[in-house]
Amino acid sequence: MYDIGIIGGGPAGYVAAERARQRGLSAILFESGTLGGVCLNEGCIPTKTLLFSAKLLDYAVHGEKYGIRTSGAKPDFAAMMLRKDKIVRKLVTAVEQKMKHHRVEVVRTKASILENKKGVVSLKAENKVFECVSLLVCTGSEPNVPPIKGLDETSFLTSREMLKMTRIPASLAVIGGGVIGLEFASLFNSLGTKVTVIEMMSEILPGMDREISQLLRKEYSRKGIEFHLKARILEIKDRIIRMDKEGQILEIKTDEILVSTGRRPVINGFGLENLGVAIAKGGITIDEHCRTNIPNVFAAGDVTGYSMLAHTASRESEVAVNYIAGKPDRMRYRAIPGVVYTNPEVAVVGLAEEEAREKGIEVEVQKLPMTYAGRFIAENDLFQGLCKIVTGKKYGEILGVHMIGNPASEMIFGAAMAIEAQLTVRELKEVVFPHPTVSEILKEGAFMF
Numbered sequence: 001m002y003d004i005g006i007i008g009g010g011p012a013g014y015v016a017a018e019r020a021r022q023r024g025l026s027a028i029l030f031e032s033g034t035l036g037g038v039c040l041n042e043g044c045i046p047t048k049t050l051l052f053s054a055k056l057l058d059y060a061v062h063g064e065k066y067g068i069r070t071s072g073a074k075p076d077f078a079a080m081m082l083r084k085d086k087i088v089r090k091l092v093t094a095v096e097q098k099m100k101h102h103r104v105e106v107v108r109t110k111a112s113i114l115e116n117k118k119g120v121v122s123l124k125a126e127n128k129v130f131e132c133v134s135l136l137v138c139t140g141s142e143p144n145v146p147p148i149k150g151l152d153e154t155s156f157l158t159s160r161e162m163l164k165m166t167r168i169p170a171s172l173a174v175i176g177g178g179v180i181g182l183e184f185a186s187l188f189n190s191l192g193t194k195v196t197v198i199e200m201m202s203e204i205l206p207g208m209d210r211e212i213s214q215l216l217r218k219e220y221s222r223k224g225i226e227f228h229l230k231a232r233i234l235e236i237k238d239r240i241i242r243m244d245k246e247g248q249i250l251e252i253k254t255d256e257i258l259v260s261t262g263r264r265p266v267i268n269g270f271g272l273e274n275l276g277v278a279i280a281k282g283g284i285t286i287d288e289h290c291r292t293n294i295p296n297v298f299a300a301g302d303v304t305g306y307s308m309l310a311h312t313a314s315r316e317s318e319v320a321v322n323y324i325a326g327k328p329d330r331m332r333y334r335a336i337p338g339v340v341y342t343n344p345e346v347a348v349v350g351l352a353e354e355e356a357r358e359k360g361i362e363v364e365v366q367k368l369p370m371t372y373a374g375r376f377i378a379e380n381d382l383f384q385g386l387c388k389i390v391t392g393k394k395y396g397e398i399l400g401v402h403m404i405g406n407p408a409s410e411m412i413f414g415a416a417m418a419i420e421a422q423l424t425v426r427e428l429k430e431v432v433f434p435h436p437t438v439s440e441i442l443k444e445g446a447f448m449f
Contacts, residue, residue: 002028004324005123005132007111007270010037011310012138012301014095016317021102023325028132029104030111030125035095038140038302039310041088042160047183048341049084050163054190055343065381075191077168084163113271119296121275134296134324137277137284138317139270141263141302148175150236156257159184169193173241173254175233177204179340181260182216186342189225196226196252198243203229205340209352209402211367215386216346216404265305281305288330290320298324307336335419339409344383347408349416350400353390362393366448370405373444375436380406389425389445396424396449401442411439418442425449 004020006013009031020027034041053075059066060073099106107125114122114129121135143158145151157165159180168191174181177199185195197204204227205213217227231245241252265283278285278293283305290298298320301313315331322329340346356363370376370385385405391398401415418428428446433439 001120002026002105002130002132004028004134004136004321005111005121005130006030006136006138007113007123008037008138008140008301008303009033009035009095009106010138010140010301010313011039012140012313012317013037013136014099015314016136016138016300016321017104017106018098018102019318019321020324021104023321023327025321025325027104028107028130029099030107030109030123032108032110034092035099035106036088036092037138039313040091040095042163044310045091046084046088046163047159047180047187049087050080051183051187051341051343053080053083054187058190058343062382075168077191078166081166111270113274116275116294116297121296123271134298135275136317136320137272137292137297137299137303138301138313139266139303141265141305141308143259144262144264145259146175146261148233148236151259154236154239154257156236156259158259162258169255171254172196172256172258173198173252174258174260175241176260176262177201177227177229178206178260178262179338181258182220183341184258184260185225186220189220189223190343194224194226196228196254198228198231198233198241198252200232201229205346208338208340208346208348209388209400210354211388212346212348212386212402212404216340216342216344219344219383220342263302263308265303267303286316286331288319288332289323290316290331291323307333309336309338312336332420335416337412337416339412341409344380344385344405345408346404347412348400348402349412350398350419351390352400352402353388356390356399361399363399364391364393364396364449365389366391366445368441368445368448370403370438370441373436373438373441376405376438376441378436379438387441387445389442389448391425391449396426398423398425398428401445403441405438407438411442414439414442 003025004027006029017027017029060070063070111123111125121132123130171194174185174197189195203213231243233243235242284299300316302308319329319331337349367388388402390400398418425446433443
């Protein structure tokens with residue numbers, strides 16, 4: 001009998017197993033694939049590894065802007081992919097070692113839920129039955145493929161296949177202008193591919209601050225990416241994409257097609273239906289303790305279909321384990337950072353200006369170019385960037401921070417902490433920032449109010 005059984009070895013699952021052992025709980029982890037989940041093996045880590053190589057290439061190609069003369073800089077795609085695989089293997093090994101260190105029992109096969117009787121969940125794996133007092137479901141997500149006419153007869157790629165490519169395509173059409181699609185568009189644009197992004201909505205990165213999204217699109221338009229917004233794909237045939245763009249019929253021929261129209265929770269294939277767990281909008285419904293409608297069954301990560309980010313998954317699993325261990329904790333989503341690892345980077349946290357106004361919140365907004373920070377000018381000679389701070393009008397509390405410009409991904413945690421701690425602009429002004437750093441843009445922004 002285990003205190004907690006965990007299905008899925010991604011950022012939610014392996015973090016839950018580690019935290020459970022640190023809390024003195026016995027834990028068993030079921031993972032039929034490779035530990036680390038989609039994030040480590042098919043998402044976050046491999047894509048960021050490749051994007052870093054692309055960023056180095058960008059700097060080499062434009063080295064004269066920084067007083068460095070370069071010539072002949074070109075990508076070695078095979079070497080990039082080998083490096084990506086090496087890093088993934090290294091980190092997978094690290095997760096495996098961590099499980100051994102914490103004495104987590106790992107069952108490397110598919111688990112099936114049998115029943116939940118008298119407060120005990122029974123699972124079957126390797127022809128054995130395992131019993132757990134509590135169950136945590138962390139089965140993640142998979143690419144969502146839309147029902148486009150002709151797509152099922154066309155050789156297309158999802159993010160998984162993109163990471164197995166052996167050559168740089170001459171042209172690439174990206175269906176979907178969200179985070180994943182934009183990151184791959186950025187990568188192959190740097191590698192010399194002719195990239196076209198097709199998005200149904202009126203702007204890329206739906207859900208993010210619109211002004212920041214517009215700046216990123218304009219920057220990549222300048223770099224040669226072609227964008228088609230408000231475009232509905234009618235049919236795909238022989239690698240020709242036929243679309244309706246605001247009443248105008250357009251056709252695009254491309255070498256490769258990336259379908260990047262979001263992800264959907266994995267809720268089938270492991271006996272979840274035997275528990276009677278509530279499902280809404282394709283994902284498992286959870287409360288603030290990450291508990292489902294079944295008292296001893298919890299869920300964390302993409303399987304909930306809510307905040308489908310690796311760091312959200314890890315935090316949700318911690319909340320679930322703490323609740324199981326009797327430690328006070330609850331999940332809060334007001335300060336979940338989001339990052340787009342393009343070049344320039346985009347990083348956001350909290351409420352966007354439009355979102356706050358839609359909620360009826362009176363806000364004040366200040367924005368200034370990232371060039372207000374001297375360090376930014378020293379290291380980013382090609383782009384001005386923008387920092388946008390959203391505050392409550394009545395109390396001056398920080399509600400949202402939205403940035404475009406490098407290294408936004410490494411600074412956004414400070415804004416997340418400010419929102420989580422409910423700091424006001426006055427309090428942020430009193431924080432001492434190191435100089436010279438790009439992070440000083442947050443303090444400069446505070447003094448704009």
